[in-house]
Amino acid sequence: MFGPATPSADGFLGVGTLIGRPFPEVSRIHVFSSGVGYDPIAAVHPSNHYWCVRGPLSARVLNLPTDRAIIDGGILAPERLGIGRASASAKPVVVPHWQSMLVGGWDEACNLAGFSLIDPMQPPEKVIGAIASAPLVMTESLHGAIIADVLRIPWIAFVTTGNVPLFKWFDWTASVRTPLRIVPVRPPSPRALALFGRPKLGTVNRAVEVGEDQAFDHFMKGINIASSRQQRGAGAVARGLLARLGERIDGVTPQGTALALQKLASSAAPQLSPPGVVEERRASLLDRLEELRAAHATGDLAAA
Incomplete structure (x- = not known):
């Protein structure tokens, strides 16, 4: 889903309450701004990489560092x-x-x-x-x-x-x-x-x-x-x-x-x-997106 330069084993989750859904066609998922909410997370693969998630509750459920909680990519x-x-x-x-x-x-x-x-x-x-x-x-x-x-x-x-x-x-x-x-x-x-x-x-x-x-x-x-x-x-x-x-x-x-x-x-x-909060979150989201793009461009997704 990242294009021809990406190993076929990699998948991508973006906007939506998608974390926890089964995706058997890939062995590793890159999560960007998605969230927890509908599905159990017991089967979440340990090799998944969380660039960022929708908010602090998703980070809490997934035991992620607080800096992974940014915002819903729908913004x-x-x-x-x-x-x-x-x-x-x-x-x-x-x-x-x-x-x-x-x-x-x-x-x-x-x-x-x-x-x-x-x-x-x-x-x-x-x-x-x-x-x-x-x-x-x-x-x-x-x-x-x-x-x-x-x-x-x-x-x-x-x-x-x-x-x-x-x-x-x-x-x-x-x-x-x-x-x-x-x-x-x-x-x-x-x-x-x-x-x-x-x-x-x-x-x-x-x-x-x-x-x-x-x-x-x-x-x-x-x-x-x-x-x-x-x-x-x-x-x-x-x-x-x-x-x-x-x-x-x-x-x-x-x-x-x-x-x-x-x-x-x-x-x-x-x-x-509050005024300015969405702009602050947007900047953090775009910074994280640049990290993802850089990893993709250099072929380092597998090591992310």
Whole structure:
């Protein structure tokens, strides 16, 4: 994956929560700005080289030196695509997690709320371009917050189901010296609850500040997407029935989500990392990238 000068046994992991996934086709992986979050790390190969990881929690899990924790490489995307902050439109934007988006109900919820919906599965230039003109970004997608923060657009983190990656959210917010505040919001479809369960995170429509130990335990106990899939089993049918009942009792409808999003926009405190932090992290990331490029150019990747 590095090109013809690289031994075929070498692979590369970049942006994403990819550490721990099996890649049997390579014997050694070079990790650059990726993170831990979805997969167990017991099978991580000891010969892997970590040029940098997304944040301090990933470094902690992998027992890496603190200087390996830099930031998510997604911060480079707007610059690489030539997209800067545009004149703000009147409408705040909503960025669901991609799995939430697949379940449905978001088009209706955002139309009712008067907000613009961004499908996170669109090409990066479309997603980033839409975020660039927003006055406010309400996001269930981590990269929605990352891009907003790079462009200095205030953002609010929310979650609708138990499919909440607290670990990777905290990993990034800690890297930019920002507390993680996240607001539980009811999803627009009861199917989301049937698939992923409830967030079990504070009270609906009230911001919760998540600490490092809570985020770390969330990963170590296996409360993440991968483990929840394994644990659903026969209980999924029962949860589906409860979710449909919840449509009447809990307001799990597009209308309910629209009201929650309006409340979020009007009363939740938006966040931004402190001035200068992203630029500092970007400089460190680019320095590490130059080290990687130099090793590749001289054929020293195998010795890295």
